[in-house]
Amino acid sequence: MVNIRDLDPSASPLDYYGSELRRLREAAGLNQGQLGSCIFCTASLVGQIETARKVPTRDFSERVDAALGTGGVFSRLVGLVLRSQLPSWFQAYAELEARATFISTYQCQVVYGLLQTEAYARALLGVDQPDRTAEFVAARMERQRILEREAPPALWVVLGEAVLHQEVGSREVMRGQLARLLEFRDHPWVQVQVLPYSVGQHTGMMGAFNLLRFEDDPDLFYAESYDSAHMTANPQVIRERSVGYARLQSCALPSEGSAKLIAHVMEERYGHRKAPAGRTVA
Numbered sequence: 244m245v246n247i248r249d250l251d252p253s254a255s256p257l258d259y260y261g262s263e264l265r266r267l268r269e270a271a272g273l274n275q276g277q278l279g280s281c282i283f284c285t286a287s288l289v290g291q292i293e294t295a296r297k298v299p300t301r302d303f304s305e306r307v308d309a310a311l312g313t314g315g316v317f318s319r320l321v322g323l324v325l326r327s328q329l330p331s332w333f334q335a336y337a338e339l340e341a342r343a344t345f346i347s348t349y350q351c352q353v354v355y356g357l358l359q360t361e362a363y364a365r366a367l368l369g370v371d372q373p374d375r376t377a378e379f380v381a382a383r384m385e386r387q388r389i390l391e392r393e394a395p396p397a398l399w400v401v402l403g404e405a406v407l408h409q410e411v412g413s414r415e416v417m418r419g420q421l422a423r424l425l426e427f428r429d430h431p432w433v434q435v436q437v438l439p440y441s442v443g444q445h446t447g448m449m450g451a452f453n454l455l456r457f458e459d460d461p462d463l464f465y466a467e468s469y470d471s472a473h474m475t476a477n478p479q480v481i482r483e484r485s486v487g488y489a490r491l492q493s494c495a496l497p498s499e500g501s502a503k504l505i506a507h508v509m510e511e512r513y514g515h516r517k518a519p520a521g522r523t524v525a
Contacts, residue, residue, distance in 0.1 A: 250295060256327045260320050261295040264307065268293075271311050282306035298328055298378045301385065325385040328378045332472050336453075336465055339474075341389050343396050345456035347488050349438075349447045351403035353411070354420060357387050358400065358427065358435070363420040366412030390433070398433045401491050403447070404440050407508040414513045421509040428502045436495035437504050445494055446487040454484060 252262040268278050268289075275293070276286035282303065291297035299307075304317035329337055340346065340357075348355050353367060364383045369376040389395060402424075410417055427433040438445065452466040461476040464484050475481075496504060 250293075255295070256320070256323045257295045257298060260299060260317070260324050261293045263316065263320065264289070264299075265293040267311050267313055267316070273311075278307070278310060281310040298381065299324060300381055301325075322385055322388075325378075325382040328375075328382045333467075336472060336474060337386060339455055339457075339463060340386070342457060343455040344458055345397045345399075347399045347454040347456075348451070349401045349403075349453075349488060349491055350406060350451045351447060352406065352409065352451065354402065354406060354424070355400050356383055357390060357398060358424060358433075359383065359387075360416070360420050360423045362416045363411055363423075366416055395432050399492070400433070400435045401438055401447075401488075401495050402435065403438050404504070407437065407505060408512065410513075418509055418513040421505050421513065424505050425502055425509075428498065434498055435501055435505075436492065436498060437501040438491060438495040439504065442494045446490045452484060452488075454481070454488060 250258045250262045250265075252259040268275070271278075273281070274286070275289040279286045279289050283306070284303065288297065288303075292299050292303070299317070299321055301318070301321050304321040307313070307317045308315050326334060326337055346357075353359075354363060356364070359367075361380060361384060365376055365380050368379040368383070372379070390398065407421065411420070424435055427435050438447070450466060452464065455463040455465065457463075461478075462481045462485075463474055463476050464480050465472065465474045467473070495501065
């Protein structure tokens with residue numbers, strides 16, 4: 244059993260989750276091993292989560308709610324916990340992203356986070372802090388839940404063609420990621436366009452950026468560097484970047500042409516090719 248240590252529930256969402264898990268487990272008359280058996284995990288994992296040494300997943304939380312009959316308490320808490328695992332400089336944006344009604348993004352290096360596959364996200368997020376990859380990936384997948392809401396935000400994505408060719412993880416990971424992009428071809432609230440190399444110079448060459456629109460709040464412009472972010476509602480900035488984004492959209496391939504290019508790159512660069520002797524090679 245993991246050594247019990249006192250938690251300050253107000254210290255962080257993770258500490259609050261752990262203290263509530265311990266409190267409600269004990270109220271149900273179960274030890275860590277018994278709860279673990281109910282939710283198909285080890286007593287050690289239950290103990291690590293109760294002592295805030297490990298971040299719970301959404302699947303774990305849903306199983307705990309079912310086992311303890313807590314009416315969705317942990318399924319609701321886990322979203323807050325996972326959001327708290329995001330880099331501190333990114334958390335404010337993630338909260339605003341979740342409230343936005345319209346998201347416009349231009350990405351020149353990587354697929355936008357809301358459209359990433361788990362494997363693609365794991366490869367990206369494991370580069371700098373491999374010991375925290377699981378937590379970061381879980382947080383990114385949690386962000387994507389806004390696209391599953393009854394009233395999701397409208398999401399317009401313009402990707403530089405280089406994003407399709409930059410191999411992240413492996414050829415298999417990239418094939419899965421490009422296939423994922425193609426799944427949005429007929430999505431009513433998601434539009435994906437590719438800005439081809441042939442466009443040449445364009446208004447997005449200074450780097451990636453996002454524009455958020457809200458029901459009642461001012462529009463926001465967001466851009467980030469290696470370990471920091473810039474966010475502003477300055478009307479002049481919003482005006483300039485909105486015009487710049489419109490130009491990117493007009494230069495990008497239409498959605499159908501973009502889908503054809505994505506499918507072409509997926510097959511030619513990441514698909515199975517025939518060897519000279521008739522054999523197939525990965």
